[in-house]
Amino acid sequence: MKKDYIRPLDIRHGRVDMGHGAGGRAAAQLIEELFLAAFDNEYLRQGDDGAALAIPVGARLVMATDGHVVSPLFFAGGDVGSLSVHGTINDVAMCGAVPLYLAASFILEEGFPLADLKRIVDSMAAASRAAGVPVVTGDTKVVEKGKGDGVFISTTGVGVVAAGVHISGANARPGDAVLLSGTIGEHGVAVLSKRESLDFETTVASDSVALHGLVAAMLAASDGVRVLRDPTRGGLATTLNEIARQSNVGMLLEEAAIPVLPQVEAACELLGLDPLYVANEGKLVAICAPDAAEAVLAAMRAHPLGANAVRIGSVTEDPHRFVQMETSFGGRRVVDWLSGEQLPRIC
Amino acid sequence: MKKDYIRPLDIRHGRVDMGHGAGGRAAAQLIEELFLAAFDNEYLRQGDDGAALAIPVGARLVMATDGHVVSPLFFAGGDVGSLSVHGTINDVAMCGAVPLYLAASFILEEGFPLADLKRIVDSMAAASRAAGVPVVTGDTKVVEKGKGDGVFISTTGVGVVAAGVHISGANARPGDAVLLSGTIGEHGVAVLSKRESLDFETTVASDSVALHGLVAAMLAASDGVRVLRDPTRGGLATTLNEIARQSNVGMLLEEAAIPVLPQVEAACELLGLDPLYVANEGKLVAICAPDAAEAVLAAMRAHPLGANAVRIGSVTEDPHRFVQMETSFGGRRVVDWLSGEQLPRIC
Structure with missing residues (x-):
């Protein structure tokens, strides 16, 4: 025109x-x-x-x-x-x-x-x-x-x-592996520290990125991927609770396995936040059949956006659909949903 | 859940x-x-x-x-x-x-x-x-x-x-018929009179409605429909100018053929508006091959949402892409685009 x-x-x-x-x-x-x-x-x-x-x-x-x-x-x-x-x-x-x-x-x-x-x-x-x-x-x-x-x-x-791909938050089963594609909390910390005009020694940048290439690599590696979800608003804790609820299962996580950058840890401490509830925009949670976990994890680690991928826990049978965590000190606690307005306008 | x-x-x-x-x-x-x-x-x-x-x-x-x-x-x-x-x-x-x-x-x-x-x-x-x-x-x-x-x-x-259907604002050709599915201006007048808290003797209701049934009836009746457009923001005048520009043609309309409800006329006079520029949410403009116009118009009139459909003019060859109108008094004027902010937040 x-x-x-x-x-x-x-x-x-x-x-x-x-x-x-x-x-x-x-x-x-x-x-x-x-x-x-x-x-x-x-x-x-x-x-x-x-x-x-x-x-x-x-x-x-x-x-x-x-x-x-x-x-x-x-x-x-x-x-x-x-x-x-x-x-x-x-x-x-x-x-x-x-x-x-x-x-x-x-x-x-x-x-x-x-x-x-x-x-x-x-x-x-x-x-x-x-x-x-x-x-x-x-x-x-x-x-x-x-x-x-x-x-x-x-x-x-x-x-x-693609034909044969059936991914849904309702597909997790007891015994499945819970995988996480990398460190958590960067996006939320980047937005909040800018909003609050906080200057940290090391700037935390948002992890915002498109994850479809990583997903394609994972699906190509195995047909055992059952659930995919990106832990945005509400963070990893809320996302896992959503899946637990949708699939009618529980989860047991290992706190020590969940990767958090030291500068995110420090910023969260200053902001009074728990990284488990802080939004990500470039990470995903995958729940896989037990025998598929190794292949999926290897495919994730071979992709630039999944280099720090880890297994963070397992799906359990639990009528209460609790997400629980083995803490680094050997205890066990329930990881609840985000409640209230902890982090408005984060995305 | x-x-x-x-x-x-x-x-x-x-x-x-x-x-x-x-x-x-x-x-x-x-x-x-x-x-x-x-x-x-x-x-x-x-x-x-x-x-x-x-x-x-x-x-x-x-x-x-x-x-x-x-x-x-x-x-x-x-x-x-x-x-x-x-x-x-x-x-x-x-x-x-x-x-x-x-x-x-x-x-x-x-x-x-x-x-x-x-x-x-x-x-x-x-x-x-x-x-x-x-x-x-x-x-x-x-x-x-x-x-x-x-x-x-x-x-x-x-x-x-559907296969064989090719509708685009770029498809109008000189000689084509310009059809309108009914009266214009109701939506804009309904919103503005509520916004300005004006009480008219007769309330004008928005014409807001889904038009896909009407479109299906028109396409079933003829393969000569070339352009479809709903005259929303900017009204009929702006929509026709958009099409003229996109198709690189002019248009010649007959003012007397364009239906406007008397209560819309009255409200527009009070609000200082020209119904040609007032938004509609339940009307469409169709541009058809000349030999298809009768069949399309008949299909429109047979549908409840096109009962008042009319032919309002023709597409012309015009390097300036002007939309012109034969006025009721026998003159001819250019109908320009809506300019400025005449009617913000109408949809």
Whole structure:
């Protein structure tokens, strides 16, 4: 489409105004000069209200959606843009699917600097390209100053599941191995330390990353993977409780086996947090048949995003569906769900 | 999943709090007792991060997304919930697709009454059931009081396009007929009159409705439909300009042919609006091959949502891509895009 605006968008000094959300010429210009310029692909270029997509014949489809309201918008290791790509790709991947396409819905606050918006959209586009999952359709709305908070991004992903793959949080069975792909707590600590303006000696960067490549390697290595889940909001503890509940089982973890970076330990101590409840955006939990655990763990360790993968425990039979932990001191305690509002707006 | 909360959610007097967005037990309870109770279907019951979906073999997929920030949240003829279902179903349908599944991302403001949230979610569930398009996956986030505005809902739809159907805003050709499915301006007037607390003698209700049934009837009647578009934000005038630009054509409309309810005319006069720029949520524009126009129009008129369908003009060859209108007084004027922020937060 030929551009026919009087002057280009002033990205350096301009701000989002209500007109950018009203569906007229200003909205069209914002979409073309900022969003399309960043995400450019054949699907967006169709220019229709939705995107027509190619999918493999006979595939089973997976669909996942996630709203991203992280505060602050920029943090060490990422921003709301890259997070909105990684978060939704990971939700699709945790269903055992290959993520194919993303849709993005932006809710912008009037007055938000276009330069910051461009930075976010560029980061999102870079994350999408790196993952090989294009943003194929989108929408932008604007709300009055004081009715939003800069930028909220809801992304939706679709993907396809290969024949023979059946992953669900309901599939864990007593005796299964509980695997974790790496260290926990970085994302939450990165966001919170930026929010609280804390300076640690060593900056902790978010682990935000797309995990579909790791998942593909694991599924290729074994057909014994039963559950995949990324421990985001609520952290590892909450995710394991969700799975225990969904599968009607218990779990027994070894505290000493759960890897935490020393700088995350230190930051958590300062912030009064338990790393078990702190959000991750680049880690996954896998529950595997006992005889598959070694092969899956080896496949994880052979992948750059699973180099620190470990077995952290086992699934148990437990009508109470308790997640328990053998502590480093030899005791045993129940690891409960996150309760209350410990960590709002972490993703 | 067995419920294991200490007490049920107090929907009558409770309010959204930050804990409902933190991913722990409170969030799980809100999802189960409010969202799952309303939307209940086999896909949501899977309880995973995404939904595994069945799709027809060899289908072409369509994906569309839309954020809904309408203010006020409730208006005559609908609310943000039903609107978020209709809006996205219509975006999918305007690609010539049969909508199959919806995903919903909620961004809630702390302190929002749970009773209002339930009313919105119930309305959304009713709209989804009536349309036969289930909400199969979702996400909920909470932002602090003053950082949102009650409820924002981003919905994403996927659908499939039948073989041989090729609908796009880029397909209009000179000589084609421009059809409109009914009267214009009701949605925008309904929202604005509620926002401005205006009382008209006759209440104007939003036309918000899912149009995929109408689209199916039109496509069954003829293979000459080239463009479908619902004139939402920016109204009929902006939608026709978008198509003209995308197809690199002009259009010539007859003002007298465009149907507007008398109470909408009256309200627009009072509000200082031109119905051509006022949003619709239950109308569509169709551009058809000249020899298909009669059959398509007959199919529209035979459907309850197209009873007042009319031919409003023709596509012209025009390097300037102007949408022009023969006025009722015999003159001719250019109908431009909506410019500026005439009608913010209308959907």
